[in-house]
Amino acid sequence: MFTKKARLWVIGIAILLLGWTIIQQVYEISGVIIIGIGLLIWGYFREGTVIMAARAFHAKNYDEAEVLLKEIEDPDRLGKHRRGFYEFIYGNLELHRHNYDEAEKHFQIASKFPLRNQNDKAIVLVHLANINLRKKDVERARAYVEMAKTFKISLRVKNIIEKIETEIKKA
Structure with a gap:
């Protein structure tokens, strides 16, 4: 859990240490340093910086969370668990900014990747249902709600689903 700048500093120090261990002919430690640099x-x-961005997001520091997410140059290279969380956080950031089209795009991508648990997966679908309800696309909202109900969800998410279902009935 390092930023890009911190990683570069640590790698720089490790390279200096690597040079010193090679000069001292301590090749076992050199091997460990090479493995550390590789890791x-x-x-x-x-x-990437997904976990640090999640911490910033949960602390309601949205600007820092966005900076940390933008530090990831190619999200496609992230591991599948990190990629889902990356898209989930980015979707929430866009939702916070009331940029619903971008939020929907990120939540749709997040729904295709594994998340921490089924409740998080259901939350993504609830967000998608809510966005589509705002767009007056009742059928898609209903479909997302039905998918969200299939997961093991918390009481809080059940209550949100019930509220969305009443809004769907009104529409």
């Missing part, structure tokens, strides 16, 4: 590089592409 830092691998983590940059597969993990």
